[in-house]
Amino acid sequence: MSLKVRGLKFSFGEKEVLKDVSFEVGDGEFIGLMGPNGSGKTTLLRCIMKYIQAPENAIMVDGSSVESLSQAELARTFAVVPQSSSTDFTFSAYDIVMMGRIPHRRSRMAGPTSEDAEVVKGAMQRTNTWRFASRSFSSLSGGERQRVVVARAVAQRPKTFLLDEPTVYLDINGQLEVMEMVKSLNKEEGITVIAVLHDMNLAARYCDRIALLDNGRLEAIGPPADVLTADTLRDVYDVDVIVRKDPYSGSIYVVPHSTASISRKHGTRVHVICGGGTGGPVMKALLDKGFLVSAGVLNVLDSDFENARDLHVPVAAETPFAPVGAASYEENLGMMAESLAVVLSPFPVGPGNIKNLEAASDALKKGKRIFVMRPPSGQVIDFVGGAADSLINELIASGAVPVDGIDQLISKLGYGGHAA
Numbered sequence: 001m002s003l004k005v006r007g008l009k010f011s012f013g014e015k016e017v018l019k020d021v022s023f024e025v026g027d028g029e030f031i032g033l034m035g036p037n038g039s040g041k042t043t044l045l046r047c048i049m050k051y052i053q054a055p056e057n058a059i060m061v062d063g064s065s066v067e068s069l070s071q072a073e074l075a076r077t078f079a080v081v082p083q084s085s086s087t088d089f090t091f092s093a094y095d096i097v098m099m100g101r102i103p104h105r106r107s108r109m110a111g112p113t114s115e116d117a118e119v120v121k122g123a124m125q126r127t128n129t130w131r132f133a134s135r136s137f138s139s140l141s142g143g144e145r146q147r148v149v150v151a152r153a154v155a156q157r158p159k160t161f162l163l164d165e166p167t168v169y170l171d172i173n174g175q176l177e178v179m180e181m182v183k184s185l186n187k188e189e190g191i192t193v194i195a196v197l198h199d200m201n202l203a204a205r206y207c208d209r210i211a212l213l214d215n216g217r218l219e220a221i222g223p224p225a226d227v228l229t230a231d232t233l234r235d236v237y238d239v240d241v242i243v244r245k246d247p248y249s250g251s252i253y254v255v256p257h258s259t260a261s262i263s264r265k266h267g268t269r270v271h272v273i274c275g276g277g278t279g280g281p282v283m284k285a286l287l288d289k290g291f292l293v294s295a296g297v298l299n300v301l302d303s304d305f306e307n308a309r310d311l312h313v314p315v316a317a318e319t320p321f322a323p324v325g326a327a328s329y330e331e332n333l334g335m336m337a338e339s340l341a342v343v344l345s346p347f348p349v350g351p352g353n354i355k356n357l358e359a360a361s362d363a364l365k366k367g368k369r370i371f372v373m374r375p376p377s378g379q380v381i382d383f384v385g386g387a388a389d390s391l392i393n394e395l396i397a398s399g400a401v402p403v404d405g406i407d408q409l410i411s412k413l414g415y416g417g418h419a420a
Contacts, residue, residue: 001027001077001159001192003048004060010043010052017043019216025160030186030193032203032224035213036237041196044213045162048194049078075103079153081163081182084145087137093148094133097124100155123154127181143174150181154189161185163195167202175199179206200228200254212236225252230312242310266290270413271339272313273332273356274298275347280307282345282373285406287311291413294335297328297356304347323352329359336363341413344395346375349388357391360400370400371409 003025010018018040025031033041047054050066059066061077069077079100087096100123101116112120124130129151132140137148146166153161161182167175183206186193197203203210204224211221214236220227225245233241233254242255269292272279279295280303286293296316298305308315316331318324324332336342342363349357364370372395375381382388396402403409 002060002062003160003192003194005044005048006058006060008044008047008054008058010040010047010054017216018047021213021216021218023211023218023221025192025194028186028190028192030183030206030208031195032207032210033194033196033213034198034200034203034210034227035219038215039213040216041213042164045080045164045194045196049080049162050074072103075156075158077158078160078162079156079158081146081149081153081161081166083165083168084142091137092134093129093137093140093144093151094120094124096137096148097129097133097152097155100152100157103156119157120151120155123151124148126154126185127151141174142169143171143177146170146174146178147181150178150185154185158191160192160194163193163197165196165198167197167199175202182206200233204228204253205249205251228252228254230310240311267292268413269294269339271295271336271342272345273342273347273360274304274345275302275353275356277303277307278345278347279304280311282343282406282409283307283311283313285410286343286413287313289410294339296332296335297324297353297359299352321352324355329355332356332359333362336360336368337366339368341369341371343371343373343409344392344400345373346379346381348381348383350383354384354388354391357388357395361391361395361398364395364398364400370395371412372396372400372402373406373409374402374404 006022008018008021021044033044035041046052048059048066056067057065061069097120098112098116101112101119121130124133127147127150129147132144137145140148167178170178179202182193185191207224209222210224210227212219212227219236220232228243230241230243233239239256243252246253270286272282272293272295274282274295275298283293283295294314295304295308297318298308298315299318299320299322301320305315305317316328316335318328336359342360344360360370372392401412403412
């Protein structure tokens with residue numbers, strides 16, 4: 001099956017819900033529809049299912065307009081799995097799954113055939129629901145009901161599953177069960193899947209591609225790693241996130257960090273000299289107060305390099321385990337020159353990074369304001385036989401400002417661009 005959406009527009013009255021949306025879904029793909037609430041995801045599904053009328057030829061299924069398909073043809077093409085299902089009638093789980101066979105009967109009044117019974121049993125066995133076939137549907141747990149609804153979709157023998165937030169009311173175990181089941185049907189049975197999802201990590205783990213909607217427009221479409229980037233998610237969801245790769249599954253995962261609206265940038269730049277994880281809290285606190293931040297020199301494998309990358313902070317970087325070289329040293333000086341102030345976190349100083357202290361000394365001589373954060377009591381930062389302590393003491397004696405902790409640093413820096 002091929003599905004083509006071309007220039008789809010849809011409005012409820014004067015409110016535009018979908019704005020010139022175009023994309024294609026290939027046979028056997030697993031596509032996730034994502035975006036903030038009100039971005040048009042469910043409306044797009046409803047247009048595909050003809051629950052609401054799309055413009056003619058805006059949605060094409062195997063070369064035919066969806067508007068030209070009868071309800072029976074639609075039901076043999078698409079099976080819908082909603083957010084949740086319930087009924088006031090005493091249908092058994094078996095009865096619910098048998099409803100999936102209705103599109104294949106000669107008439108609505110015709111009863112189930114032996115073939116229908118065979119298909120239903122196979123669908124329930126395939127989805128591990130045959131064991132409660134005789135139980136009342138309403139007596140099942142939320143996860144069990146969703147499995148039965150998926151079984152009904154399997155019995156419908158469609159070309160495509162349309163899932164509208166199928167895991168929204170399930171616990172984590174139920175979410176994984178349903179998504180694993182749908183993915184296995186996608187891969188083993190060749191069923192195309194189009195799913196509205198809110199959970200970025202489920203989408204990244206199970207979807208081949210993600211279509212990201214925002215305010216009715218298609219902002220991005222592609223593999224999860226290409227779409228679920230920190231920059232894109234900040235633009236669309238107004239939230240800062242960390243995006244990493246799971247070493248076990250190989251898929252990316254997204255960790256929300258903070259809402260982007262917290263930081264109101266006022267243009268004051270501060271350069272942080274750090275390492276060994278001491279700079280992460282400092283950079284985060286400065287960003288939250290609206291400062292622009294840079295950092296360095298940091299080795300690529302240093303935890304503060306990772307912190308800076310996660311916080312989208314520019315870094316003067318050096319190769320792993322290598323001492324600060326001439327090029328990175330000059331880059332570091334350049335970042336300091338562009339900053340109002342330089343902050344030295346209480347980072348461990350060894351032979352490889354002592355040149356960072358020398359760079360701070362050079363910046364101080366050129367008139368740059370330097371703040372030295374004192375280490376917590378008992379913390380050793382000098383691993384070069386006293387050379388680091390000597391340089392730090394010289395900095396303070398020459399005018400660098402010592403501070404105790406992040407709060408005092410922020411207070412000394414000020415909040416409008418003028419260091420105290």
